[in-house]
Amino acid sequence: MDAFTTHTGTAAPLRRSNVDTDQIIPAEYLKRITRSGFEDGLFVAWRTNEPDFVLNQPQYADASVLVAGPDFGTGSSREHAVWALMDGGFRAVISSRFADIFRNNSTKSGLLTVVLPQAEVEALWAAIEADPATPVTVDLQANEVRYGGTTVPFEIDEYTRWRLLEGLDDVGLTERHMSDVQSYEATRAPWLPKALPVI
Amino acid sequence: MPKTLAEKVYEAHVVRSTTGEPDLLYIDLHLVHEVTSPQAFDGLRAAGRTVRRPDLTMATEDHNVPTLDILAPIADPISRAQVDALRRNAAEFGIRLAPMGDRDQGIVHVIGPQLGLTQPGMTIVCGDSHTSTHGAFGALAFGIGTSEVEHVLATQTLPQYEPKQMAVTVDGELPAGVSAKDIILAVIAQIGTGGGQGHVIEYRGSAIEKLSMEARMTICNMSIEAGAKAGLIAPDQVTFDFLQGRPHAPTGADWDAAVEYWSTLRTDEGAVFDREVHIDAASLTPYVTWGTNPGQGLPLTGSVPDPADFADEDERRDVEQALAYMGLTAGTPLRDIKVDTVFLGSCTNGRIEDLRVAAELLRGRRIDPDTRMLVVPGSVGVKAQAEAEGLDQVFLDAGAEWRGAGCSMCLGMNPDQLKPGERSASTSNRNFQGRQGKGGRTHLVSPSVAAATALTGKLTAPADLQQPADLETV
Numbered sequence: 001m002d003a004f005t006t007h008t009g010t011a012a013p014l015r016r017s018n019v020d021t022d023q024i025i026p027a028e029y030l031k032r033i034t035r036s037g038f039e040d041g042l043f044v045a046w047r048t049n050e051p052d053f054v055l056n057q058p059q060y061a062d063a064s065v066l067v068a069g070p071d072f073g074t075g076s077s078r079e080h081a082v083w084a085l086m087d088g089g090f091r092a093v094i095s096s097r098f099a100d101i102f103r104n105n106s107t108k109s110g111l112l113t114v115v116l117p118q119a120e121v122e123a124l125w126a127a128i129e130a131d132p133a134t135p136v137t138v139d140l141q142a143n144e145v146r147y148g149g150t151t152v153p154f155e156i157d158e159y160t161r162w163r164l165l166e167g168l169d170d171v172g173l174t175e176r177h178m179s180d181v182q183s184y185e186a187t188r189a190p191w192l193p194k195a196l197p198v199i
Numbered sequence: 200m201p202k203t204l205a206e207k208v209y210e211a212h213v214v215r216s217t218t219g220e221p222d223l224l225y226i227d228l229h230l231v232h233e234v235t236s237p238q239a240f241d242g243l244r245a246a247g248r249t250v251r252r253p254d255l256t257m258a259t260e261d262h263n264v265p266t267l268d269i270l271a272p273i274a275d276p277i278s279r280a281q282v283d284a285l286r287r288n289a290a291e292f293g294i295r296l297a298p299m300g301d302r303d304q305g306i307v308h309v310i311g312p313q314l315g316l317t318q319p320g321m322t323i324v325c326g327d328s329h330t331s332t333h334g335a336f337g338a339l340a341f342g343i344g345t346s347e348v349e350h351v352l353a354t355q356t357l358p359q360y361e362p363k364q365m366a367v368t369v370d371g372e373l374p375a376g377v378s379a380k381d382i383i384l385a386v387i388a389q390i391g392t393g394g395g396q397g398h399v400i401e402y403r404g405s406a407i408e409k410l411s412m413e414a415r416m417t418i419c420n421m422s423i424e425a426g427a428k429a430g431l432i433a434p435d436q437v438t439f440d441f442l443q444g445r446p447h448a449p450t451g452a453d454w455d456a457a458v459e460y461w462s463t464l465r466t467d468e469g470a471v472f473d474r475e476v477h478i479d480a481a482s483l484t485p486y487v488t489w490g491t492n493p494g495q496g497l498p499l500t501g502s503v504p505d506p507a508d509f510a511d512e513d514e515r516r517d518v519e520q521a522l523a524y525m526g527l528t529a530g531t532p533l534r535d536i537k538v539d540t541v542f543l544g545s546c547t548n549g550r551i552e553d554l555r556v557a558a559e560l561l562r563g564r565r566i567d568p569d570t571r572m573l574v575v576p577g578s579v580g581v582k583a584q585a586e587a588e589g590l591d592q593v594f595l596d597a598g599a600e601w602r603g604a605g606c607s608m609c610l611g612m613n614p615d616q617l618k619p620g621e622r623s624a625s626t627s628n629r630n631f632q633g634r635q636g637k638g639g640r641t642h643l644v645s646p647s648v649a650a651a652t653a654l655t656g657k658l659t660a661p662a663d664l665q666q667p668a669d670l671e672t673v
């Protein structure tokens with residue numbers, strides 16, 4: 001996973017709530033078996049059908065921070081949604097509430113998801129709509145979002161923060177504890193099912 | 200200290216717990232399908248890792264599978280490549296696979312319970328958000344992303360934080376014609392699509408206890424639509440009766456020991472939930488969604504809402520966008536909405552009981568001539584049982600299509616899709632824009648509403664069917 005320390009870029013205001021992962025990337029793009037190259041599917045229905053969709057507007061075309069309404073990333077567990085956002089140039093998403101699986105997935109791939117109160121999201125929307133060129137900094141070292149003269153702190157659990165800052169992948173971390181896993185396995189009840197074929 | 204059911208199951212699986220780090224949770228069963236696994240297997244290969252417990256891992260093909268000509272090679276080359284990748288990965292890593300044509304093939308959340316692999320007190324994960332379905336057995340079951348699939352394959356564990364606890368209590372007597380689907384649609388309409396965020400929901404109360412396992416699975420299935428990590432129901436005699444005799448259920452002394460343990464899996468008196476919601480079952484009527492997220496639902500007796508009635512500006516904009524996409528006008532009675540397609544199936548309502556309920560309403564009647572109805576059993580096992588009961592003939596006689604098993608039109612990764620602008624009444628779980636096909640419009644309903652709707656061509660509750668003049672009989 002790529003490390004995330006701090007990122008500065010322009011931001012796109014996505015004034016919608018309940019942006020589900022089917023909108024972020026529809027199912028037909030999920031047939032691929034690769035882990036990259038999903039940018040063509042990113043928000044494809046809205047990009048195709050809505051000429052004034054925010055990412056169709058030239059002033060937001062190069063945005064790398066997405067500022068969305070509440071309940072971003074609901075629906076399917078597809079990690080492709082995170083990959084598509086990253087392939088589409090986004091490094092961070094800001095919302096007042098994320099769906100759990102999406103947020104979890106984002107922390108595994110190095111996309112920073114920042115939770116801010118809805119009032120702060122509204123203020124940020126206003127600022128980037130007033131001047132789309134406003135640089136927005138998402139700083140994981142300082143736990144702050146900064147733009148114009150404004151600084152907004154955000155919270156993230158320490159462990160996830162450390163993993164993101166270091167770019168560490170979970171499997172390697174867990175492998176340090178395989179002896180604990182073995183001890184646990186010795187205590188499992190004998191009747192627990194095995195997925196082997198029953199003749 | 201008194202504990203909730205979810206806390207008991209969680210704590211029984213903690214391998215390691217250290218301050219400042221997530222717990223390491225042991226996973227008893229890992230279900231795998233073709234869509235969310237190829238990149239995980241690639242990750243294993245790249246790192247030179249193996250699957251730690253192939254014996255606790257089971258794969259099937261469900262999302263891409265065609266429901267016609269299932270023994271022919273898949274026509275869509277990209278779908279075929281994805282299914283082939285799963286076959287290669289299962290062979291290379293030694294994982295049991297139920298491929299197309301196998302008697303155990305089906306939607307991953309239908310086959311786990313059907314085989315008896317889903318049992319009380321287990322931890323179950325799958326790279327699929329509707330893994331919450333398995334919570335109906337009192338298991339802690341939740342969906343994960345592809346990176347986590349790789350983690351479970353490699354280590355049989357997951358780093359986790361203990362979720363918050365929520366209780367949804369449904370007491371009272373469900374009126375006739377009102378089903379589990381209506382309960383969960385009502386719950387989501389009440390608490391919203393983010394209402395369960397960060398929580399495990401335990402469904403309890405006298406109305407839940409009276410439900411069959413199939414109905415309990417329908418409820419737990421859609422916990423994710425309420426934003427919850429998982430949903431679960433305490434196991435009881437209904438659970439044990441369902442499990443006994445299934446291929447992977449314990450037998451003999453093991454069965455007795457298992458039942459003894461399973462019987463302890465209840466929330467203790469005095470355990471504290473972070474949030475509680477109460478629903479009066481007697482007040483429920485058939486529900487239907489009118490918008491583009493599962494929280495946008497109303498009783499079928501209602502009308503399409505007016506954006507002007509929403510005080511909050513963001514909400515008003517969301518409702519306007521939803522109505523524009525759905526092609527609906529505020530104030531239209533929901534029962535006047537005409538549908539083109541009825542889809543009966545999915546991991547929410549593709550089990551034998553769902554097919555029976557719908558077949559009962561269709562028996563001896565013909566569906567509306569302008570409406571097509573697709574009946575897709577959740578698994579090969581469900582299909583075989585329905586055929587043994589003669590349900591396939593009931594559907595065919597009524598003018599519906601009887602298909603092979605899979606996810607099908609729930610998400611349209613196979614050829615079963617809505618055309619742009621087409622409208623469906625669907626027993627699946629998501630009414631997102633384009634979910635059932637580009638430009639398709641979805642109304643989520645229960646199996647009995649689906650069948651009644653197929654008969655009249657308009658959104659219809661079974662109770663509305665009493666006037667025989669509405670219907671053409673065979």
Ligand code: SF4
Nearest residue numbers: 329545546606609610
């Ligand atoms: S039936 Fe639908 S919701 Fe269920 S697993 Fe298949 S695609 Fe997902």
